[in-house]
Amino acid sequence: MSELVSTASPTLVRGRRGDHTPSWVIDGLLGTAVALGLALIIATSEGGTRPPDFLAYVFAFGFGALLLLRRRMPRTVLVLSVLGMFAYYALDYPPVGVAIPIVAALFSTTEAGLMVWSVGVSIVVFAVSMFYRVLDGGEAIGFLLGYESVSNIALFAAAIALGYGVRARRTQAIQQAEIMKLTEAQLAREAELQVQRERERLSRDLHDIVGHSMSVISLQAGVASEAICSDDRAASEALDRIRTTSTRSLGELRSMVRILRSPTDHQETRRVQSLAAVQDLVDAAKGAGIEVDVAINIDSSDLSDTVDVAAYRVLQEAITNIVRHAGATHAQVKADIHEGQLFLVITDNGRGSTVDDRPSGYGIAGMTERARLLGGSLTARSIVHDGFTVEAIIPARLP
Incomplete structure (x- = not known):
């Protein structure tokens, strides 16, 4: 100068x-x-x-x-x-x-x-x-x-x-x-960085979709394989779940790819799953032999779109970990809003493992980073008498 x-x-x-x-x-x-x-x-x-x-x-x-x-x-x-x-x-x-x-x-x-x-x-x-x-x-x-x-x-x-x-x-x-x-x-660089961060979030969503869906498909394929000839009805139901899960996952993947190809088209974001689709996760867990109690006392309209998607992904990752690693028979999901904060808690009665015993790609680290990016926090810990708890606290509406 x-x-x-x-x-x-x-x-x-x-x-x-x-x-x-x-x-x-x-x-x-x-x-x-x-x-x-x-x-x-x-x-x-x-x-x-x-x-x-x-x-x-x-x-x-x-x-x-x-x-x-x-x-x-x-x-x-x-x-x-x-x-x-x-x-x-x-x-x-x-x-x-x-x-x-x-x-x-x-x-x-x-x-x-x-x-x-x-x-x-x-x-x-x-x-x-x-x-x-x-x-x-x-x-x-x-x-x-x-x-x-x-x-x-x-x-x-x-x-x-x-x-x-x-x-x-x-x-x-x-x-x-x-x-x-x-x-x-500088503003242009910051805008580019913001776009890059958003695309990184979307890549995490892709990971979550594929990881969860493949886990369910793998389990149901195993059930179908064991039930063939001995229980045709169970095999048929397992194959139906595989078809439903794979079809839904492909639809979500197409939506996410469209977003990644056209980063300015934000209208596609709402096609990604949110807490309104929690029943799909519950059904998938039940298909794997895990009973899930759900107590969600909020509506999707109470949350910002980004928070809604992030909450669903945290829940999806937690249930995927339960299905894959916990050896649990029962899980509980609670979601509520208090003083402008979304409280999301997922517990199970599986093995009281450490966080490192439950890896899943991004896993706990990915959920923690997702909550942090939205101004919240996430903790994952073993319960004293067996079991595991994941608790996320995220602002319900972003400024």
Whole structure:
């Protein structure tokens, strides 16, 4: 950023929005003002051994014409202005002061970021002027130091300060534009990260759907295999469950793939299962020989869509773990909302295993991360007298 500040040219901002005046018009008006001002001073000034003639006014309009180049060659304009002023006085024309002919050039040089040149030239001009004024001896030293020097220094300082102020404001505008550009880029990156996070959540959903469905299909396939020839009705029911589960899973997978292919199509999200589909999970568990008591005292409308889907996935993962690893015969599901928080508890009477004894892909870690991303928490622990509990606390509605 410092390099940008130190090398910024006035031409960089000529095309800014809201800047409707071409630079050459501004330079032309400034040059005209300087030329007319000097011509008026020459016409009304007294002194010098040579009366004002055509050449004197050529000097005046020359100083003004130089300002048309002030943006492209500020140093050259300043040097030529100083040399022109010295030449004017060398011809002994009526005095016009030493500040007026070069004040606009000093302003332009400072505006271009050449502060050293502006200050250095001011010092040189002031020193040379005072030297020759004292050498001529036409005016008292007190007058020169107390009046003439103060007025010249004030004009030099005003021109430099004004040029510095204009440059500072222009540099600030460039910096603000750069900051805005960086801010927009940062917002775009954050939006991309948000999309990526959402797609990661959807990938977890894909894992949950496949993991749960394949577990149920595997169990039912085993039941069907054992029941063939000995219990055709049980085999038929198991095959029906396999067909139902696989069909439903394929439908969910298609919905999720459509979401992943079109991340901006949020209308597809509601096609993913929610707590309203808890009975499907219960039926699947019962098909595996596990009785499930359900006490869900909420409605899907009480939850944000994302929370609803996440709650279903936590419940699905917990029941899948029970079916796969717990060796349980009974499970209980409770869900309620209290003070804006969804409380979801799943318990079973299976082996009192540790969390690590019940792996399932993302498993407990996946459920915990899902709850954390929504501003909640999840704990999983063994019950003292056998069994296992998964408890999730998630804000019911996201801000």
